[in-house]
Amino acid sequence: MSVMLEAARQIRLVPALQAKGAMIVAGGTLAVAELNYGQGADGTLIILDRLGLDRIAVVGKKATFGAMVTMAEIARDRRLKFLHPVCNSIGGPAVRAMATIGGNLFAPAPYGDMAASLLALDAEITIHDGKSAKKYPIEVFFRQRKKLERCLVVSVSFTLPASGSFRYSKAVRRKPVSASVVTIAALLPRRGGKVVGARIALGAMGSHAIRAYKAEAALEGRSLDSATIAAAAAQIAEDASPADDAYASAWYRRQVVPIHLARLLAA
Ligand SMILES: Cc1cc2nc3c(=O)[nH]c(=O)nc-3n(C[C@H](O)[C@H](O)[C@H](O)COP(=O)(O)OP(=O)(O)OC[C@H]3O[C@@H](n4cnc5c(N)ncnc54)[C@H](O)[C@@H]3O)c2cc1C
CATH class of the missing domain: 3.30.390.50 (CO dehydrogenase flavoprotein, C-terminal domain)
Structure with missing residues (x-):
């Protein structure tokens, strides 16, 4: 099967590509394996690298991760020490360098360790459906995950937990x-x-x-x-x-x- 790479230049254009059968590849630790087994895409892969989704923001008590933030990046951030054990429990160093927050939300069991942590933290997921951005409580996101596979996860936000909690x-x-x-x-x-x-x-x-x-x-x-x-x-x-x-x-x-x-x- 031949594969075409489409580097998305605007967030709002990604869902239209997904609707045509193209598949988002973030870190690719799961998606590329799916592709190798002939699943998941019509041959077009959407790359998100140019959308500025790779930033971590901590403002006051609120943290926001762009969907392309990796486990390795979180594990290096001293403001997020409470999440370091989570990141460091995910795959080996090579996987952590690629594995993203967005991809972890779609990872099938038994994967999804960061997703479980974000559920405990009562995170809010921002999704773009091509028309507008919408925020979903993480539990609603999981209930609708199958349907939302055709949307772009833009970011994840949560309130920083009190020390030791x-x-x-x-x-x-x-x-x-x-x-x-x-x-x-x-x-x-x-x-x-x-x-x-x-x-x-x-x-x-x-x-x-x-x-x-x-x-x-x-x-x-x-x-x-x-x-x-x-x-x-x-x-x-x-x-x-x-x-x-x-x-x-x-x-x-x-x-x-x-x-x-x-x-x-x-x-
Ligand atoms: C050897 C190995 C060990 C692993 N160990 C663990 C582990 O211990 N714990 C764990 O939780 N996981 C583990 N994983 C699974 C995986 O690495 C992680 O879940 C990772 O976070 C997935 O992110 P990714 O960026 O690689 O996703 P990708 O493979 O790029 O994508 C996964 C799915 O999510 C979709 N997707 C990705 N980003 C978005 C987005 N922004 N919006 C909409 N859809 C999106 C893709 O289209 C695809 O369907 C492991 C994988 C491997 C290969």
Whole structure:
């Protein structure tokens, strides 16, 4: 199959190219493999390098990542130290140098570790459909992800978490990095020692990152003592629908996720 590269010069023109069957290639760590297997495009690839989507902005308490920002760039940014463990858990150095925020939002399970973290952080996704830019809460974005594959993700924004309130763990079969057995990202804001407004996101426990609502409810208004941690751990797989894959069975994922949550909450 012959492949044509189309370097997009304007954001608003990208969705029209997608509608004709062209495929966005950001870092290409997934898209190029798809292409090699003859999937995903009519032969035209859209390159986003010239659209200025590669910037990180931190203004006050708000961070905004252009869709082309890579894991390696975030891992070098001292303002974003809380996300460094997330970035450094994604692939090896060569993958991280290419892998983008935009691509991670579309990565199929068990990938999508950054997407799970952005879900815990209650991020907002800006999409361009060719006519205008629209903002979607990340949960709405995931619900509509299939449909939104024909749109351009422009950027991702979120409020920086209070110091120490963001926690992350990723269980893997092979150290130091591998695809996820289960990924947990948790935002645990506290008031007077009690958890208020917890958000727990799971990766590799569904077709995309999901919230663990029942476990969050078990934490609400409580201090992180051993009884509360046990109650949350007992609920953690309730909202999940993991799959079998080369890294773990669905059964195994359900067995280990309470253990990893308990460790993360007790840390
Ligand atoms: C060896 C290896 C190890 C990996 N390990 C991990 C891991 O540990 N954790 C993990 O989460 N992922 C992992 N991945 C998957 C992948 O590298 C990441 O998910 C990465 O963030 C995908 O980004 P990308 O820029 O390479 O996406 P691409 O491959 O360029 O694109 C992926 C999909 O997203 C679409 N897309 C990309 N950008 C946009 C945009 N701005 N708007 C609309 N659609 C867009 C593309 O059209 C394509 O369908 C791994 C991949 C490899 C090859």
